[in-house]
Amino acid sequence: MTHQADDFVQLGATRDGLDPYLDCARRRGMRAVLVETPAYLRWRRMLGRASFDLELPVEQPQDPAEVATALAEAGVAPRLVLSGFERYVYAGFELARVVRAAPWPYVGERFRPLDKHQQREALRRSGTEVHQPRFALVGTDEAAELDYPQVVKPSDGGGGLGVLLVDDPHQRQCAVELIQGMRNYGGGEFVSVIAEEFVKGPELSLQGVAHDGRPYLLSVCEKLTTLEEVPGVPGLSGFREVGHLARHGSTADGGLLELAEQCLHAAGYQEGPFHVDVIQGQAGPVFVEMGFRLSGGALVALVERATGARWAEAVFAVHLDRRPPAVPPARERAVGQITAVSQEELTAGAELARAGHDVEVVRAAPFPPGDALDAADRQVLASDLSRHTGSVGRVLVTAANCSEAQALLRPLVATRLRG
Helix, strand or coil: CCCCCCCCECCCHHHHHHCHHHHHHHHHCCEEEECHHHHHHHHHCCCCCCCEEEEEECCHHHHHHHHHHHHHCCCEEEEEEEEECHHHHHHHHHHHHHHCCCCCCCCCCCCCCHHHHHHHHHHHHHCCCCCCCCCEEECHHHHHCCCEEEEEEECCCCCCCCCEECCCCCHHHHHHHHHHHHCCHHHHHHCCCCEEEEECCEEEEEEEEEEEEEEEEEEEEEEEEEECCCCCCCCEEEEEEEEEEEEHHHHCHHHHHHHHHHHHHHHHCCEEEEEEEEECCCCCCEEEEECCCCCCCHHHHHHHHHCCCCCCHHHHHHHHHCCCCCCCCCCCEEEEEEECCCCCHHHHHHHHHHHCEEEEEEEEECCCHHHHHHHHHHCCCHHHHCCCCCEEEEEEEEEECCHHHHHHHHHEEEEEEEE
16 A cells, blocks of 8 residues: 655665664654665664664665665655765656655756766856866876876765875776776766866865755865775875864855855756865865765764754755755854774873863774675675774864864874875
8 A cells, every 4th residue: 555645765875874864754754764775774784773664675776767666566655755875866866756756846857966077067068167177087088188196086986985096197097997896885887987187285065955046055064084095006095084174154255155056056956955075276166076965974963063054954944845944043163073993093082071172972883793794795785894884983072163173183083194
């Protein structure tokens, strides 16, 4: 029997242990449905994550037709469809269109989520003045003209998977071969590989919600990143985000707000969550990439702690209530966090608290041993196991501004940071 049309469907599970959309659905009395691969649903249960009202195993959640069939067979009548993970953003918007659920059609009737290469092409065609590095698909004539160093990455990857820094053609070839040997989340293949000239500078991300084509910025985050050597490939390194420093969106200068507006316009994105990654180059902000979803890495909680903004609630409000997101008044503070990978980092955070600083140490439950999964599940989850395990907790610092928060957090992870 078909359920009443008040189901919330989340395509893909979050990887950071938070379930903000699930919390929103329950507060509204909606039945919450999670669609994921059978392997990840088993892994999620091992991790002790919160249970949705209905969890549907689908072999290929990136296939909207397969998901639509599974929902129909389970009697699910979606009122709202949102993606919980980057891998399934493309299918999520198409699924909403197929089943005629929010955010369709207000997201933009012609909107299709763009991968990393498509975003750059859309910005280039839009005639905006947004700065971005020179780029090209690997294997094209244009790629041979790019200067080094370069960043090489899958055009449809997520979570930092396969994002590599190279210094010469030999390293780039090694990077491309490495990426081509990887599997995307869920075990699929990547569509293509993009190379772009590396831009040096502080890395920022904007978190917001679009409504009627207008960006509402909730927060601005400064990133702490590290370079990790790739095992077995001398000289090749990949990027990993170590931490973030969040402040109220009203602190974004006009250049960042204008960049967000131009990105939404170029993508044709009218309504929903977004985040934009930028580098503060010498000539101003340089566009890196845009996501049409909530950020991972526990940023949803960090944004709320720093600004009072409930990002997921703002998304439900624009999609279901058709009203602009409520942006809390500006707060004169910043909140920073680092993802700890050792007990020593957690201990150092606890020492800051004992010294009188506003610090909280959040310890994570231990990950199950690798042999808890059978060989088939390990193959499907290979990218998840390489990118989303290893954390032992987080250290959070509240301070007057990002500089003070960074001064407290940076020594905790100094051996891991680059630059």
